[in-house]
Amino acid sequence: MEKQKMTWKREDLIDFLIKKGNGIKGLSELKLAKIPDDFIQPPHQRLSHTKVATQHSIPIIDVSNWDDPRVSQSICAAAADWGFFQIINHGIPIGVLQDVKNATHDFFNLPVAERSKYLKENSPTPSIVLKTSFSHSVDKVLEWKDSLLHFTGTHDDGSHLWPNLTRDRVLEYTKLARPVIGNLVSVLLSGINVQQKQTQSDLVGSVDVSLLCYPKCPNPDLASGATPHSDVSVLTLLLQDDVGGLYVRASQGEDQWIHVEPMEGALIVNVGDVLEIMSNGKYKSIEHRVFLVSGDVDRVSVPLFVIPPRDALIGPLPEALHIGEKPIYRQIVFSDYFNRAFSKPPNGKQTIDYVRV
Template sequence: MAPTISTSAHESNSTDLISFVVHQGNGVKGLADMGLKDLPKQYIQPLEERISGCNVLPEVAIPVIDLSDSDDPKVAGAICDAAEKWGFFQVVNHGVPVEVLEKVKEATHRFFALPAEEKKKHSKEHSPTNNVRFGTSFTPHAEKALEWKDYLSLFYVSDHEANAFWPSACKDEAMEFMRGSETLAKRLLDALTKRLNVEELDEDKQLLLMGSRRINLNYYPICPNPELTVGVGRHSDVSTLTILLQDDIGGLYVKKLDQHDTWVHVPPISGSLVINVGDALQIMSNGRYKSVEHRVMANGSKNRISVPLFVNPRPSDVIGPLPELLKNGEKPIYKQLLYSDYVKHFFRKAHDGKETIEFAKI
């Protein structure tokens, strides 16, 4: 039966809308494809959550770091400084082939162009594995206002499982992006951990810092009233590092650490990748490196995509301030905790800025 969803007002029945968007697999792309004139009321964010009401600094940019000279100590220093002072930076000449980046962007558009019935096969109710999840917004059941985004989340366990369960429309391209970014992740973490008194990024440390990976394909369809909602609300990532591929449209905003509720747009740079510190690295660095709030603006004229690769500890790992930091008498700010417990805490609630990190404090 067709949903009762108005194309010209905010009046859509909430039950029908949730059924259409969440349970039938249409997502917000299905709403956008209906040619809505007005944003449904379920997506209207409180004024304080809208980017249009924020103080945005147009003349300020996050650091852009050229990685072409891998032996230059100034490059490692710039990486660490950016992680301390910004929590975000962009990298160019990073070693991931441009064709790999272009192909995963194309694959993202290809997946979201599939019929709703096909995408729904990967939803929470229908996916044969918890490691593959198609969804919309963030946690619809916990949110007072929904976010204008659809996503496909792919948690990597093995090539065998990926070949069996990842959607064929994007499987190969997502795997290539993940594989192609591995050397970059190691290089960044090698630089970052040396400043934390870790002499060598050995196999055990690598597993702790980057023992699991999750790749998301995000789709932000054209929004009828972008100023009233968000693509993604204020949050910091739970990863060690996030490696983000943007398209050329833009819409990512980062909170400036040294100024209250002031935000900076992260403009797309052709061929670049955006890097940000996640909560796990903030915890393991005992607060030296900062995971920073960020959010995504909805767009009123173009469909936008992004592809974040989350480099994480393994779910079974216990994380806390690295022992190399504490052996000289530095007091721990964060407790030792099971990484999977931290992640579960993050995903059971709506986006709420930096609240999750409080869960880890002593």
């Protein structure tokens, strides 16, 4: 099939992507010769060999024995020094991990009429939403990404109304991930002298799963799957496929990025803004991005976001402050923090800078 040459006005593009529910997947299936201008990243945002920090890789931690003090020490050190690490031997079977990746492919391979049933205005439940890019209403440059978000924060989560292709596999993955999350939160809080079980339970208001699809792209060197950002979460667990493309900023203020190599069976863990704030900066929420999308295949990944209750007041925990140490962040209701983060395009750590004292 000959590739099509098309010129898109922004309003026509949004109508095709969002209102008609085609998303990036539908755009990819048009087999365009060139991506629309709204997806072209400015030159300084594109990947080049000079930006890749080849001498670094994020820590890999074997968590087969959570009671081993060395495991706890490694996790706390990685959260403080890197903000990112991979865990292996976490107890979630590889088959379950593969199933949830397959669920992502299966959903986004559905016809448009089936996918669009889960757009916000069509969805049978608020607990599942199909989105394109980050937020098309605020994005200056659109991200080459579709997502199907599954929210699990309510007792009546509406999961019986989720797509048949994703429901059981997402719920099984979430169920098996919860003990891993509990262990991670417990270890990290203990590392800043917080022992109360109530604090741990207060941090985990919901565990939300997003199925992300980065469809194959005619100009993968010009587009970006996700621009630099930190996560509005306590923790994020990320499952990626073998295509790769996730990059973590090597050090704050420098345009150097570490590629997180895919590893079968591993989960990537990163500190979210909430945990950085509550630890008074002892744990670091690090910028990351999906620099590359593929010109040959659809890339998928599955982030699992650990989110506090929306009415939770977040701020430095008293136990995290050494004697005489002053808070470097002010307190804020989580829903206010969340809404501010999603009211503008992703821009590094701009949201967390907003609550610095």
